[in-house]
Amino acid sequence: MIVKNLVVGCGLAGAVIAERIATQLNQPVLIIDKRPHIAGNIYDYEDTKFGINVHRYGPHVFHTNNQIVWDYLSQFTEWHYFMYRVKAVIDGNEINIPFNLDSLYKVFPKCLADKLAMNLLDKFGFNKKISILELNKTNDNDLKFLANFIYEKVFLGYTIKQWGVKPEDLDESVSSRVPIYISRDNRYFQDKYQAIPLKGYTTMVENIIDHPLIDVQLNTDFFDIKDSIKYERLFFTGPIDEFFNYEYGELPYRSLDIKFVEYDKEYFQSGPQINYPENYDYTRSVEYKYYLEQKSHNTIVSFEYPRTFERGINERYYPVPNMKNQTLYDKYYKKLIDLNNVYFLGRLADYKYYNMDQVIERALTLFNSKILTLIGEK
Numbered sequence: 001m002i003v004k005n006l007v008v009g010c011g012l013a014g015a016v017i018a019e020r021i022a023t024q025l026n027q028p029v030l031i032i033d034k035r036p037h038i039a040g041n042i043y044d045y046e047d048t049k050f051g052i053n054v055h056r057y058g059p060h061v062f063h064t065n066n067q068i069v070w071d072y073l074s075q076f077t078e079w080h081y082f083m084y085r086v087k088a089v090i091d092g093n094e095i096n097i098p099f100n101l102d103s104l105y106k107v108f109p110k111c112l113a114d115k116l117a118m119n120l121l122d123k124f125g126f127n128k129k130i131s132i133l134e135l136n137k138t139n140d141n142d143l144k145f146l147a148n149f150i151y152e153k154v155f156l157g158y159t160i161k162q163w164g165v166k167p168e169d170l171d172e173s174v175s176s177r178v179p180i181y182i183s184r185d186n187r188y189f190q191d192k193y194q195a196i197p198l199k200g201y202t203t204m205v206e207n208i209i210d211h212p213l214i215d216v217q218l219n220t221d222f223f224d225i226k227d228s229i230k231y232e233r234l235f236f237t238g239p240i241d242e243f244f245n246y247e248y249g250e251l252p253y254r255s256l257d258i259k260f261v262e263y264d265k266e267y268f269q270s271g272p273q274i275n276y277p278e279n280y281d282y283t284r285s286v287e288y289k290y291y292l293e294q295k296s297h298n299t300i301v302s303f304e305y306p307r308t309f310e311r312g313i314n315e316r317y318y319p320v321p322n323m324k325n326q327t328l329y330d331k332y333y334k335k336l337i338d339l340n341n342v343y344f345l346g347r348l349a350d351y352k353y354y355n356m357d358q359v360i361e362r363a364l365t366l367f368n369s370k371i372l373t374l375i376g377e378k
């Protein structure tokens with residue numbers, strides 16, 4: 001078989017690059033995916049029993065400050081505006097995550113919370129986000145006490161469960177993803193745009209790739225067909241180490257075992273996401289009916305049990321950013337230079353902990369900077 005543009009992977013990265021090629025270059029695209037569905041890790045579905053929209057690979061909330069990305073995506077979906085709120089159970093109390101000034105008053109008596117809040121404001125200022133590592137570095141004894149408290153109660157247990165290591169052994173890009181927020185803003189994200197596609201992520205991806213020049217073939221693994229297919233351009237959104245047949249070794253990932261449980265009651269918990277740094281083997285429970293404010297007498301909740309990624313056993317969820325893995329990734333990336341008309345993009349091919357908006361930005365930038373300029377030169 002001969003195709004002009006082959007896209008491997010029908011997640012966000014693959015869908016966006018395919019859309020650009022079809023609509024901007026007027027060229028045919030074949031997207032293949034080894035899974036039986038489109039949308040990659042943002043795949044969601046309407047549960048047939050209760051009519052609740054469920055995110056198959058874990059909860060997804062779209063958030064961005066990038067106007068270009070927001071405008072791009074808004075062509076393909078209407079939005080349900082949604083400010084995400086996350087709680088964690090600490091000493092049996094539900095507190096806001098990120099840990100903020102309100103959280104202080106939930107876990108300490110008022111006189112102590114007043115003092116700590118004052119010290120935080122003096123030292124860092126209002127509306128500032130700081131990492132646990134920064135808080136730990138202060139010389140103020142009260143703030144050191146607070147840093148220890150938050151470290152022990154909020155970060156330590158959760159990080160060990162999620163990543164299998166202590167927070168200090170993680171790359172700062174991971175540990176600083178959930179900061180301490182010197183504010184009373186109880187939202188999980190502060191981005192300008194925060195929303196969920198009104199008809200779900202899968203429908204949104206369906207709309208992105210809905211073009212007469214785009215064909216999709218599911219249940220098709222690139223490595224099963226690569227010797228029988230010829231292409232002018234290849235866009236690969238699968239794992240970079242697999243592409244090069246693990247020549248230098250495997251890039252590690254964290255995986256998840258996500259258990260979905262149905263409950264015969266209207267609500268299971270007080271909000272969409274509760275984290276459990278101290279109790280249970282799972283890291284968080286997620287109640288999906290909150291996302292699109294769906295009404296039902298029943299409810300569906302997922303519980304996430306982090307696992308080490310094992311090839312053929314479970315899915316790659318989170319890349320593990322650190323120097324060693326970056327060096328391994330760089331070694332693979334250098335091999336790309338020898339390949340003509342092969343482009344890597346997406347969380348697996350770039351081995352990056354991308355949010356959805358960053359993946360879209362990555363695909364749009366690749367198209368504008370590499371593909372459009374190439375065509376212009378011809």
Ligand SMILES: Cc1cc2nc3c(=O)[nH]c(=O)nc-3n(C[C@H](O)[C@H](O)[C@H](O)COP(=O)(O)OP(=O)(O)OC[C@H]3O[C@@H](n4cnc5c(N)ncnc54)[C@H](O)[C@@H]3O)c2cc1C
Nearest residue numbers: 009011012013034040041058060061222238346347355356
């Ligand atoms: C649990 C979890 C929660 C998240 N929550 C959020 C959130 O709230 N907000 C946010 O912005 N981001 C979130 N993200 C990040 C978001 O999921 C990613 O940014 C996005 O889905 C990445 O898209 P992608 O196309 O790069 O990868 P993927 O969605 O993984 O798509 C890659 C596709 O390639 C296919 N593929 C791989 N190898 C092959 C092969 N050999 N042959 C054929 N097909 C192949 C795969 O089957 C897959 O469908 C979350 C991530 C996780 C893990």
